[in-house]
Amino acid sequence: AQSVTQPDIHITVSEGASLELRCNYSYGATPYLFWYVQSPGQGLQLLLKYFSGDTLVQGIKGFEAEFKRSQSSFNLRKPSVHWSDAAEYFCAVGAGGANNLFFGTGTRLTVIP
């Protein structure tokens, strides 16, 4: 069965510092992987996705993620965090494409001045 684990419930970083949010997945075949961001009281915005090809994926707002098959991971990174990046971040794995998404429990990012 497919599953997604985001081991960090809450992360606090200083503005300008680098960021890495962890995501581990379990899926029997080649996964479709996604990172979404959710601001309070709003829906989800797609940051980036991995379907195939280059394992380092560039997304919007300066985010990138790297797919590591050997570690079953798809960690999200940003070299310099901005205060506007404070939000909830969800990693998701698509079983059989982008139709059946399984979400992790999310990581809440707090950015301090």
Place this chain on the structure above:
Amino acid sequence: GAVVSQHPSWVICKSGTSVKIECRSLDFQATTMFWYRQFPKQSLMLMATSNEGSKATYEQGVEKDKFLINHASLTLSTLTVTSAHPEDSSFYICSARSQVYSNQPQHFGDGTRLSIL
């Protein structure tokens, strides 16, 4: 591109009433739409998947007579919570996807906060 509009964003109603939530894809044809429920500080739980012109497929444990889904066109899906009760209070989010190309992701609406008194 790939904008999904969800309406209303917030609704408060009395117990026993029915509430309809609309989900529209504004600039693409959504062959498949999805309805999720999110409890406070939790992840999204898929309720059902609907394909245009056919009946929705509900996830296990979701009452299809309680949560009526209609996907009558390629740009509109509706979720009706029938005879709503306080335990139905939640944040409901829709998403839409075009299957014209296999690598299209789901695009999400801004959600509807439903409060049943």
